[in-house]
Amino acid sequence: MKKIFSFLFVAGFILNAVAQKKPVYFPESDLTITGAYYYPEHWDEVQWERDFKKMSEMGFEFTHFAEFAWAQLEPEEGKYDFAWLDRAVALAAKYKLKVIMCTSTATPPVWLTRKHPDILKMREDGTLMDHGSRQHASFSSEIYRTYSMKMIAELARHYGKDDRIIGWQLDNEPASNVDYGKDAEKRFRAWLKNKYKNIDALNKSWGTNFWSNTYTDFEQINIPQHSQWGMNLYQRLDHSRFCDEETANFLDLSAKEIRKYSTPKQWITSNYIPNYESRYIGNSKQLDFVTYTRYMVYGEHNGTGPKGYRVGEYSRIAMANDYFRPLSPNYGVMELQPGQVNWGSINSQPIPGAVRLWLWHVFAGGSKLTCTYRFRAPIYGYEQYHAGIIGTDGVTPTRGGLEFEQYIKDIKLLRKNKSKAPLPVDYLKRKTAILYDPDNTIAINQNKQTVVWDTEAHVLKYYKALKGMGAPVDFIRDSTDFAQYPVIVLPAYQQMSRKLIAKLTDYVSKGGNLVLSTRTGHQDEQGHLWEAKHAEPIWPLIGAEIEFYDLLKPHASDNVEMGTNSYAWTSWGDVLKPTGNTQTWATYAGDFYAGKAAVTFRKAGKGSVTYVGPDSNTGELEQAVMQKLYGQLNIPVEHYPPGVIVEYRDGFGIALNYADKPYEMKLPRGTEILIGKTTLNTADVLVWKLK
Structure with a gap:
């Protein structure tokens, strides 16, 4: 009996260890969860409870804090203030809102940039970026890495075992770290030495016999001037690889720092802009999964038909879904456009229904979470005129906010109508x-x-x-x-x-x-x-x-x-x-x-x-x-017009219409339609239950 007990204990320990290694971050019964960014530091504290109460009433399940708050978290070097953030977390929890905690490395405080101006990125012409923006500090700066990891460690010590925190977002929309500073040059040379081992191998790979480019020592190699005509293509290519790797390994360092203090239940991700020539996307090995940012109407894409720019180019969400999903076991969308934006070339109003269409498109691809930037529309700063879920009065939902609210109700309907039906055979064949x-x-x-x-x-x-x-x-x-x-x-x-x-x-x-x-x-x-x-x-x-x-x-x-x-x-x-x-x-x-x-x-x-x-x-x-x-090949196919997307997940079929003409969806007789109608007008959504 003792031996059996020992065996069961060991087996249980192993199973428990496996379970801890791979926690279930997103229960299948939820299908997906929906949240909104909130910036407590932007608003009078007397308004916080009203805002979280409204967020909860609209059906949101989580919120998102501290993305750009380093100056508030560490107002002076080595002096941390989490009291205000504790109060915000507590109020969110009061209204059953979980929290995604974000590291604030995209916006260093002014005391840091003034004390160490060499943390700022140097442009190709030798000028430094300056305080007052975001993403102006260099991931290649050793000083910046040191200060960042100290701040992240303090944040993780404080919230790493807090059950109200479901996960962490690292940085914000990290991009390729292009910097011409001394640390970047030093790290680039070290990166090349690690890759090629000896200078002869580098010369061969770069073809340096062409135009007398030959090097005899790694210390002779500078960061290439990308604007200089005829610059060695392979040197430029390696430099772009290095810049991407600097971003990826900075995120890995951040994740490792959090994991020293956090519970395995808390996941770690970062939100990427879907640039399809970015190698850092998916290359941070310490992340649990990846998320992306997507804005659809900002003047750059015409969509389908003369007014297609109001609904957006249908392939933008579709391709992002299909690109990000294979990169990790789960994926999500951390920023989805809630309405009109302010930073595009022409900031048009989306067509009514477009925001809900985008939400369903994200869901159709298999996303486990969708978050929007932001709950309250900002009244000051660079992103004035950027819509939120709530307008500038702080209380009235915007049209996009109402569409988010409707989508959340729709998802709750799907949760009540679960289907175990397999995906259609013809769909899988293609x-x-x-x-x-x-x-x-x-x-x-x-x-x-x-x-x-x-x-x-x-x-x-x-x-x-x-x-x-x-x-x-x-x-x-x-x-x-x-x-x-x-x-x-x-x-x-x-x-x-x-x-x-x-x-x-x-x-x-x-x-x-x-x-x-x-x-x-x-x-x-x-x-x-x-x-x-x-x-x-x-x-x-x-x-x-x-x-x-x-x-x-x-x-x-x-x-x-x-x-x-x-x-x-x-x-x-x-x-x-x-x-x-x-x-x-x-x-x-x-x-x-x-x-x-x-x-x-x-x-x-x-x-x-x-x-x-x-x-x-x-x-x-x-x-x-x-x-x-x-x-x-005898593979059965459909013939959907441009702008019509049909996908399947979790026992449901989802049809979406970005086109400027109605589309009639043909479904098997007796199909149980949960949302919408078979005639899809522009921005319409149809959801049905598979048998």
């Missing part, structure tokens, strides 16, 4: 991955070859085609297990190792289907052109030679002919010569290589490989190729 590496994008963008080229726009042509076909999409890296995806798309994957080529070849032989687009495989993983014929290492994979590529003038588009249709192209075209049994699906027209292959397809092993040579002007060619391929 599950597709886009193989994407931000390092590759940066390498292309610093040497585009033509001003017409736009890497993100090129990726979006394939992405939008897939979403129009109703495909669930994951953005993946080359370390991912490819076998789980029937189709993988590689848009403009220019830098490619032989190891990756072998992995892709194996994937195809076992039944996978590859789509490779223009500019793929032209260089090795170091960004060097192959010492071979142009892109020759991928010829056996695609079943064709790439004879050459062409770049057209913006005023002189040519066409690609596929079946009875013609598609205009301008920016880049790989001209193909099929070999063996490779089929030609489309040909070039209008120039000296008219009739040459533009799109090829071959069966290989149990799978297939499609190569799309040109980057079309509108994305219609890419859409036609994808539809033909899925037809050939």
